Amino acid sequence: MDFPRHACAYAERLATTCEPFRRQLEPDARELDGDDGCSADPFGEQDDAAGTYGLKQRFPDRVLVMTSDSCFMNCRHCTRKGILRDAEVVRTDEELQNCVGYVKAHPQVRDVLLSGGDPLVLPDGEVLRFVEAFAALDQIEVVRLCTRAPCVNPERVTDGLARSLRSCGKVWVNTQFNCAGEVTPDATVACGRLVDAGLPVSCQTVLLAGVNDSVEAMLDLFRALQRARVRPYYVFQCDPVAGISHFRVPLEKAKMIAAECAERIGGLALPRFVADIPGAARKIPVEEL
Numbered sequence: 001m002d003f004p005r006h007a008c009a010y011a012e013r014l015a016t017t018c019e020p021f022r023r024q025l026e027p028d029a030r031e032l033d034g035d036d037g038c039s040a041d042p043f044g045e046q047d048d049a050a051g052t053y054g055l056k057q058r059f060p061d062r063v064l065v066m067t068s069d070s071c072f073m074n075c076r077h078c079t080r081k082g083i084l085r086d087a088e089v090v091r092t093d094e095e096l097q098n099c100v101g102y103v104k105a106h107p108q109v110r111d112v113l114l115s116g117g118d119p120l121v122l123p124d125g126e127v128l129r130f131v132e133a134f135a136a137l138d139q140i141e142v143v144r145l146c147t148r149a150p151c152v153n154p155e156r157v158t159d160g161l162a163r164s165l166r167s168c169g170k171v172w173v174n175t176q177f178n179c180a181g182e183v184t185p186d187a188t189v190a191c192g193r194l195v196d197a198g199l200p201v202s203c204q205t206v207l208l209a210g211v212n213d214s215v216e217a218m219l220d221l222f223r224a225l226q227r228a229r230v231r232p233y234y235v236f237q238c239d240p241v242a243g244i245s246h247f248r249v250p251l252e253k254a255k256m257i258a259a260e261c262a263e264r265i266g267g268l269a270l271p272r273f274v275a276d277i278p279g280a281a282r283k284i285p286v287e288e289l
């Protein structure tokens with residue numbers, strides 16, 4: 001298989017008890033169905049912003065910084081499955097300072113996303129090096145830590161890490177859970193550590209055929225997230241990335257699920273169902289498509 005299969009011990013165990021989670025971890029021959037009309041890099045993420053290494057800007061007020069090139073688990077539906085191993089990742093102080101310089105030269109940027117890969121595969125000191133470098137800028141109001149650790153490796157989310165992130169100020173954690181079975185007691189403890197430290201925690205879910213493509217599966221997930229004090233933020237249509245077409249849910253079905261969820265659960269537990277479309281100025285709500 002082209003894209004590596006890797007999962008930490010916790011994710012391997014979860015896959016034995018949670019079938020919808022197992023489907024996100026086990027390779028599927030359909031990933032190799034050649035010509036699905038999609039690209040390995042639909043968002044041009046292999047191109048860096050001028051003068052930087054590993055910084056991507058698609059929107060005027062926020063930038064994404066690639067801080068790691070690996071994850072606790074290789075999700076089969078990964079939006080970066082075509083580029084992850086070649087992703088340009090900020091490592092040296094000079095590379096980081098170039099990214100900071102870029103942000104300073106673009107005063108409209110107020111929000112920095114630390115992504116990768118999963119930033120939390122790095123040791124705490126490295127994570128804080130990134131967070132502090134951006135949080136120190138007056139123009140930066142939000143530093144988003146994008147990590148699936150609360151779901152796939154909850155022990156990584158220690159009290160010490162949560163406290164350090166909180167003390168940097170400005171940090172929001174954005175995680176990914178795709179079905180209610182992933183919101184285990186361990187995951188709930190991990191999210192609780194972040195929330196108790198004072199960090200806002202939200203969730204980006206990917207709408208995946210055979211995993212969560214029903215109204216009941218989604219409502220179960222949103223309720224489980226709310227019990228864990230995690231705010232559902234987005235539900236994404238699969239990105240137009242090569243090798244994930246077997247996960248893609250037809251737009252009409254996505255609209256139906258979104259509309260019915262909106263009728264059946266309160267606003268605080270209701271994320272926006274969106275699609276990320278190359279060239280669009282924002283994530284587009286499915287009902288506009």
Ligand SMILES: *Cc1c(COP(=O)(O)O)cnc(C)c1O
Nearest residue numbers: 056057058059062063064113283
């Ligand atoms: C999705 C994305 C963001 C964040 O968008 P929000 O709608 O604010 O969550 C920022 N930068 C890039 C490059 C993105 O792909």
